[in-house]
Amino acid sequence: MVEEGSGLVSRTESLYRLQTLDLEIIEKTGRLQEVEASLGESEALREARRSLQAEEQRLAELQRRLRRQDLDLRSLTSKIATEEEKLYGGRIKNPKELAGIQEEVRYLKRNRSELEDAMLETMLEIEDVEAEVAARRERLQEIEAEWKQRQAGLREEEAALRARLARLEGERRALRASIDDQDLAIYKELRRKKGGRGVALLVGGLCQGCGVTLPTSKVQEVRRSQDLAFCSNCGRILHVGDAS
Ligand SMILES: [Zn+2]
Structure with missing residues (x-):
């Protein structure tokens, strides 16, 4: 009995x-799938990186613009010097020709003044964008630090889950044989x-x-x-x- x-x-x-x-x-299998899905780069991390790259690109464009403006300024300054040399050099005597040169110098100086204003604007814009780049870089570093910490935790959990599942599957096989x-x-x-x-x-x-x-x-x-x-x-x- x-x-x-x-x-x-x-x-x-x-x-x-x-x-x-x-x-x-x-x-445990369900949790393992969740953990595996969370491993790798997060959307927040990718977004922060894209956002920084976009702002860095804007900064590079502004710096290129400033260099072009600076070259234009040098070229204008040199032209003005050449024209003024003609004007005050004493070699040209024709009043009509001198008046023409004077007009050209006025025109070049007006251009130079406008260019200087534009350069100042570019420089101010560069300052703003540099501050924004710094802010976005800091944000990315924060997200990266959080992400790295979380990844380490997830990898540990993944290893523990795999070990546990291997033990469970082993126990199940042994038990199955007796049923x-x-x-x-x-x-x-x-x-x-x-x-x-x-x-x-x-x-x-x-x-x-x-x-x-x-x-x-x-x-x-x-x-x-x-x-x-x-x-x-x-x-x-x-x-x-x-x-x-
Ligand atoms: Zn019942």
Whole structure:
């Protein structure tokens, strides 16, 4: 009697342990997928880098503009000197020609004055953009630091999950070998129908799968039965827990 009884206990015990392993394997696999999806560069990091690059590009364009303006200024200054040399050099005597040169000098000086204003504007703009580049660089460094820290944590978690899953799979294989094929088929079918939980503990007459208290006669039947017994309410395989 005792041996036969313990035979059933070990059948449902094995199925219950299998279910516990399966549930943890599902949970850990899900978490592993989340962790793997979070590894690698984050969108926030890419965005901060793009934003800095865009501003650095703007700064480079402004600096190129300033260099061009500076070259133009040198060229204008040199032209003005040449024209003034003609004007005051004394070699040109023709008043009409001198008036023409004077007009040209006025025109060149007006251009130079406008160019100097434009250069000042460029320099002010460069100052603003330099400040913005510095702010964006600082922001990127902050995000990078956070990201690196988080990545380290995720890599640790990934390694722990992989190790745990390997242990669980090993335990499951060993346990699977001790389970009857027919029992396993019933378990799998119920697991599919009952949201991953095809086996329920029966504790003090209460089915832990659905929360219904079974009649005493049913509880006694379950305890005595040599075959798998099922909850009359939810249909799960009943495993008599230690406390009952
Ligand atoms: Zn039930």
